[in-house]
Amino acid sequence: MGFARVTMKRAALGLFSAQAVVIAGLVAVDTYQKRQRRKRPGFPQPGTFHTRIADTDTTVYTYGEDLFDAMIAAIDRAEHQVLLETYIWKGDEVGARFRDAVNRAAERGVKVFVIYDGFANLVVNPFFYAWHPRVNAYRFPVLRPSIVFTNIRGTGFDHRKVLVVDDEVGFVGGYNIGSLYATKWRDTHLEIRGPSVWELREAFAGFWNLRAIPRRPELPDLSASFWEPRIRAVNNIPANLVFPIRGIYLDAINRARHHIFITTAYFIPDRQILDALLRASRRGVDVRVILPEDSNHVVSDWLSRGFYSSLIGAGVQILLYQNSMIHAKTATIDGEWSTVGTANIDRLSLTGNYEINLEIFDRALASTMERIFEVDSSNSRVLSKEEWDSRHLVARVSEAILAPLRPFL
Numbered sequence: 142m143g144f145a146r147v148t149m150k151r152a153a154l155g156l157f158s159a160q161a162v163v164i165a166g167l168v169a170v171d172t173y174q175k176r177q178r179r180k181r182p183g184f185p186q187p188g189t190f191h192t193r194i195a196d197t198d199t200t201v202y203t204y205g206e207d208l209f210d211a212m213i214a215a216i217d218r219a220e221h222q223v224l225l226e227t228y229i230w231k232g233d234e235v236g237a238r239f240r241d242a243v244n245r246a247a248e249r250g251v252k253v254f255v256i257y258d259g260f261a262n263l264v265v266n267p268f269f270y271a272w273h274p275r276v277n278a279y280r281f282p283v284l285r286p287s288i289v290f291t292n293i294r295g296t297g298f299d300h301r302k303v304l305v306v307d308d309e310v311g312f313v314g315g316y317n318i319g320s321l322y323a324t325k326w327r328d329t330h331l332e333i334r335g336p337s338v339w340e341l342r343e344a345f346a347g348f349w350n351l352r353a354i355p356r357r358p359e360l361p362d363l364s365a366s367f368w369e370p371r372i373r374a375v376n377n378i379p380a381n382l383v384f385p386i387r388g389i390y391l392d393a394i395n396r397a398r399h400h401i402f403i404t405t406a407y408f409i410p411d412r413q414i415l416d417a418l419l420r421a422s423r424r425g426v427d428v429r430v431i432l433p434e435d436s437n438h439v440v441s442d443w444l445s446r447g448f449y450s451s452l453i454g455a456g457v458q459i460l461l462y463q464n465s466m467i468h469a470k471t472a473t474i475d476g477e478w479s480t481v482g483t484a485n486i487d488r489l490s491l492t493g494n495y496e497i498n499l500e501i502f503d504r505a506l507a508s509t510m511e512r513i514f515e516v517d518s519s520n521s522r523v524l525s526k527e528e529w530d531s532r533h534l535v536a537r538v539s540e541a542i543l544a545p546l547r548p549f550l
């Protein structure tokens with residue numbers, strides 16, 4: 142018994158050490174390569190697309206500058222209320238534009254509520270977040286009391302990116318707030334105008350009211366004035382132990398007959414999501430996944446690589462986005478179903494964080510998402526089986542050493 146325990150301890154220690162060496166090596170190489178990345182030529186911009194779904198107008202943004210201009214303009218036009226929630230809120234020029242816009246709104250009497258994640262913004266000087274006294278700001282804490290008591294309901298980051306103005310216009314998608322994202326990263330966000338804005342307003346209010354904090358005003362609980370099944374917000378709420386975004390992905394993938402086009406910044410699927418994709422491909426569905434060849438998280442890239450053999454083996458097309466970070470979290474299936482939101486295809490997003498995706502059943506919107514996927518594909522290279530099978534032994538060993546880390550990302 143004693144011998145077995147010592148052997149297991151040594152094996153675990155050996156694995157941790159090997160993982161530390163691999164991660165240190167990857168980070169060192171990545172740091173060197175980042176210098177080259179600064180000279181990247183950029184990426185093709187798919188454009189901005191408008192569609193009407195029932196009584197709601199939708200606009201898909203694929204370029205940060207355009208999106209940020211539209212969001213700031215919406216805040217500047219606000220008459221009653223601004224609800225702004227973001228994971229990252231950088232203390233740079235774009236971050237300051239948003240801060241100043243919400244402060245201006247509060248100054249002219251608009252009710253302003255902002256939420257930003259404490260963990261994601263640890264590196265930002267706290268003095269940057271200088272709010273007008275009438276701004277209701279909530280920095281979602283890194284450490285919550287329930288975490289100390291190892292209650293799973295107390296875990297998770299606020300990974301959502303939502304703006305709702307006057308309950309009339311709403312925005313949701315992958316874009317965080319920061320200058321880098323304005324021009325350097327390819328991402329996708331959706332603007333909606335009309336009754337379906339309730340979906341985003343309800344999500345924001347639900348999160349805001351989740352924890353009663355003294356002196357923080359509650360947002361009123363409003364019923365929807367309609368039952369519109371074509372646009373639905375799907376919210377992961379760790380505090381309630383509900384993670385339905387994973388469910389809508391599984392359902393849509395299992396339903397697929399013709400094609401599944403997924404774009405994701407980080408791709409570390411759990412067993413069921415992976416299995417659903419493999420089964421879809423094996424039954425003849427055209428399954429394609431766009432992900433960055435070099436994302437901003439080198440360890441995440443290398444964890445993704447651990448899935449390539451089974452995916453390519455089953456006929457899934459892996460498209461590696463070139464010369465830029467692609468940060469979109471979107472999927473479109475069979476020309477019928479699409480989703481745009483904040484959840485990556487990894488465990489952190491699908492079973493860990495506060496997330497929000499819009500699930501949309503509309504052919505015109507699906508066709509737009511396919512067009513965007515086509516443009517992004519033109520800036521991606523297909524990873525062939527030959528290339529993948531001939532990768533270096535060191536790469537294979539590194540993938541195997543890192544594989545046990547998958548459940549943590």
Ligand SMILES: O=P(O)(O)OC[C@H](O)CO
Binds near residue numbers: 228229300438
């Ligand atoms: O967490 P996301 O998907 O918003 O991406 C943010 C970047 O990874 C931050 O490094």
